[in-house]
Amino acid sequence: GDSVTQMEGPVTLSEEAFLTINCTYTATGYPSLFWYVQYPGEGLQLLLKATKADDKGSNKGFEATYRKETTSFHLEKGSVQVSDSAVYFCALGTSGSRLTFGEGTQLTVNP
Amino acid sequence: DGGITQSPKYLFRKEGQNVTLSCEQNLNHDAMYWYRQDPGQGLRLIYYSQIVNDFQKGDIAEGYSVSREKKESFPLTVTSAQKNPTAFYLCASTKMTGAAEAFFGQGTRLTVV
Numbered sequence: 001g002d003s004v005t006q007m008e009g010p011v012t013l014s015e016e017a018f019l020t021i022n023c024t025y026t027a028t029g030y031p032s033l034f035w036y037v038q039y040p041g042e043g044l045q046l047l048l049k050a051t052k053a054d055d056k057g058s059n060k061g062f063e064a065t066y067r068k069e070t071t072s073f074h075l076e077k078g079s080v081q082v083s084d085s086a087v088y089f090c091a092l093g094t095s096g097s098r099l100t101f102g103e104g105t106q107l108t109v110n111p
Numbered sequence: 112d113g114g115i116t117q118s119p120k121y122l123f124r125k126e127g128q129n130v131t132l133s134c135e136q137n138l139n140h141d142a143m144y145w146y147r148q149d150p151g152q153g154l155r156l157i158y159y160s161q162i163v164n165d166f167q168k169g170d171i172a173e174g175y176s177v178s179r180e181k182k183e184s185f186p187l188t189v190t191s192a193q194k195n196p197t198a199f200y201l202c203a204s205t206k207m208t209g210a211a212e213a214f215f216g217q218g219t220r221l222t223v224v
Contacts, residue, residue, distance in 0.1 A: 034212065043201055
């Protein structure tokens, strides 16, 4: 079945550092890929998405590229801020089946 | 504004009681989902529904029940058979099952007292 593997956290960075959170997946068919963000005590919000190979999703300075050859969708940001502190979830979806989420990665950015 | 609404935000339950968590969406989405999240953990799927009057068990359905009588509504009942119900519960919806973006509610934090 479908699965998503995220790098284990927690991740702690200083403000303005470069961020990478790794995500790899296993899926049948041609999935869409997503990154969601969860702030404390809240639901998840879509951060970015990509629907086909080589697509790059981007939002709020975050980017991720759909790499079919390496089955990856790594999240990157060039300069993190304290306000980026949250839990980040990688997810995949295939038409006709349920969404599959990774375990989540806690990011803490210190001033 | 379109969105997905969960209520209540906080809920306290005595042991042995059933409680129902509400989830309503006005996005005209076909699919709806219930997830459980424990502290520091990921999301675990309880139930999902692709169309009205139909739903499927997720990975941890034991001790929970759902109904989908209307497209807009997908309530979750936590029964007394659920031995460890204290958790954060999240409802989500998508336009179609799987490949579409999911919209989430703000969550309900259930505590057994």
